[in-house]
Amino acid sequence: EAAVTQSPRNKVAVTGGKVTLSCNQTNNHNNMYWYRQDTGHGLRLIHYSYGAGSTEKGDIPDGYKASRPSQENFSLILELATPSQTSVYFCASGDSGDTLYFGAGTRLSVL
């Protein structure tokens, strides 16, 4: 069974602080993705990666950075968190055009 693990599951941050969301997959998938989910917007793609060392901008990359140091790990970094980044964040892994496997999500509140 494919497995994607996100940490932390819940996070409260202060405005202007740095936040790092982590994602680990044991599926050996090349591609990994970060989405945010907000009411009324569905899933929006922030960054994605084709493999270790690569990151690509998705549809809403502003205010976010991504890092893919290895096949298994993909991080999302908010250098200067803002209240507008309060959301639920999902990591996913998959192969080209194929099924995505999602983590359970990280609920982030920026105060």
Place this chain on the structure above:
Amino acid sequence: AQSVTQPDARVTVSEGASLQLRCKYSYSGTPYLFWYVQYPRQGLQLLLKYYSGDPVVQGVNGFEAEFIKSNSSFHLRKASVHWSDSAVYFCAVSANSNNRIFFGDGTQLVVKP
């Protein structure tokens, strides 16, 4: 580029009734099509997918979907819903030549007892 439209933000049905959740996609080539389900406070899980062949595909828990190319649609169906089917359902489309999957905004399904 691909896109997906789910015209119904919320659908309410009675337990035991039949269900159809609508999905229309935009893509000029041959699409890969997916339905995912999201239960409260969980990530998305695959229900079913279509790549080629028989346009009616079966998924988990009695769900099925039909690919109708002439209508650019991939509607999800179930003959008899159960209260546990209450969730958010996402339709998604991908091309076989790139790595992006495009999601619709989701349909909230409420099953009344």
